[in-house]
Each structure stands twice: as C-alpha cells, then as structure tokens.
Amino acid sequence: MTRYCAFFESLIVGGDRLSMADLRYAFAREELENAETVISSGNVLFEYEDRPSDGLEELLAYLMRDRFDMTAFVAVRNRDEIRAAVEENPFVGSEDTFVHTVLLERQPTAQQFGRLVADHGKLGGEQLALGQRCLFVDYARPPAESLLTMDFIAKRLGCRGTARNVRSLARISAKM
Known part of the structure; x- marks a missing residue:
C-alpha cells in the first residue's frame, strides 16, 4: 500500500458541509484505507495500492459527486x-x-x-x-x-x- 494525500479545493470537513466520519466511511467503501485529515480540513491522508495519482484524482472526484453531491477539485500526490x-x-x-x-x-x-x-x-x-x-x-x-x-x-x-x-x-x- 502507498500513502497518498488528497488536497481538496474548497472542502469543509467537520463543519456544516461534510463530517469526517462520513468522509472516512466513503473512503473505506472505495478501499481507500486509513483516511485522516491533516493540517486543515482540505487535506486527507489515505493508503491505496500504488498507482498513478491522476487516476486517484478521478476516483475521488467521482466519490465526492456520487456520495455527497459535491463537486470538488482534488489533487492527489504521494510522499515523493x-x-x-x-x-x-x-x-x-x-x-x-x-x-x-x-x-x-x-x-x-x-x-x-x-x-x-x-x-x-x-x-x-x-x-x-x-x-x-x-x-x-x-x-x-x-x-x-x-x-x-x-x-x-x-x-x-x-x-x-x-x-x-x-x-x-x-x-x-x-x-x-
């Protein structure tokens, strides 16, 4: 498993828009493991099998639309x-x-x-x-x-x- 960070644009986690528990559950359903916010609410660390990060960006954009009816740009990067x-x-x-x-x-x-x-x-x-x-x-x-x-x-x-x-x-x- 590789550790990634999803950098969401204009995403409020823990406020009125989206709870961290709901976000973690949605990540887990897509087999994106050990999701946690870091630094601020628009950054989510998670683990997934090693793959190009642009494919994960598409997956997370779909997840946000499908599960939360939210359109959010997301950039995904690995540690390197x-x-x-x-x-x-x-x-x-x-x-x-x-x-x-x-x-x-x-x-x-x-x-x-x-x-x-x-x-x-x-x-x-x-x-x-x-x-x-x-x-x-x-x-x-x-x-x-x-x-x-x-x-x-x-x-x-x-x-x-x-x-x-x-x-x-x-x-x-x-x-x-």
Whole structure:
C-alpha cells in the first residue's frame, strides 16, 4: 500500500458541509484505507495500492459527486511528489507563509505558462515558476491581498489547481 494525500479545493470537513466520519466511511467503501485529515480540513491522508495519482484524482472526484453531491477539485500526490513540490520550489527560504505550491490537475504547456506570466505582469509583485504538475508562487504578501487568484491562474493555464503553503506541504510530507 502507498500513502497518498488528497488536497481538496474548497472542502469543509467537520463543519456544516461534510463530517469526517462520513468522509472516512466513503473512503473505506472505495478501499481507500486509513483516511485522516491533516493540517486543515482540505487535506486527507489515505493508503491505496500504488498507482498513478491522476487516476486517484478521478476516483475521488467521482466519490465526492456520487456520495455527497459535491463537486470538488482534488489533487492527489504521494510522499515523493509532495516532497518535490517543496524542495523544487525556488522561492522556499523567503517568507515561507507567503510561498505556495499550486497543485495542478495536469502539466501546462510552456505557452500557457507564458500567457500566465504575461497577464500576471499587470497585477502585482508575485513571482512565478513552473514545476512538474505544479506552479510555484511567492506572493511576497498575504495571498488574500493578491489579485493572482485561482480563477485567474486556471484560465491562463487551462487547468484547475489548489494551493498550499510550503510549510503545510512540508508538515504533510513529514507526517506521511
């Protein structure tokens, strides 16, 4: 069995939308074992047989629609992929609470990344770099103050994503 983390976008676990017990039960029904939330409610650790993480993303998206009537983007990564999302981020070491990795549903083309960089130049002082199925962002200020939103990123890259700061990713990797 391989340990994975599912990074859900806009998922509230334990609040009014979805209980952790219901989520664990749904994971168990799909043979996704030992499900537990970590760091914040949008991150779920689980174990499953070794397979490409994009297939698990499709499975979890289906699970959320089928069991909970919720549409949620989910990025799934194994420990090595999470470690790489931290270690390959060129902005690590500055104010790490402002340094994020956006976990993407697929690899954008160089042209799509170029469009993001060109259009972003009009917005602000964030720094951007492209990784393997991820986008590295140094917001240089609180991300909530930035005009560089997930919708803006998704439109330019042609794919969805969900962002986590590198401190959280490092803690998740260590827990795995």
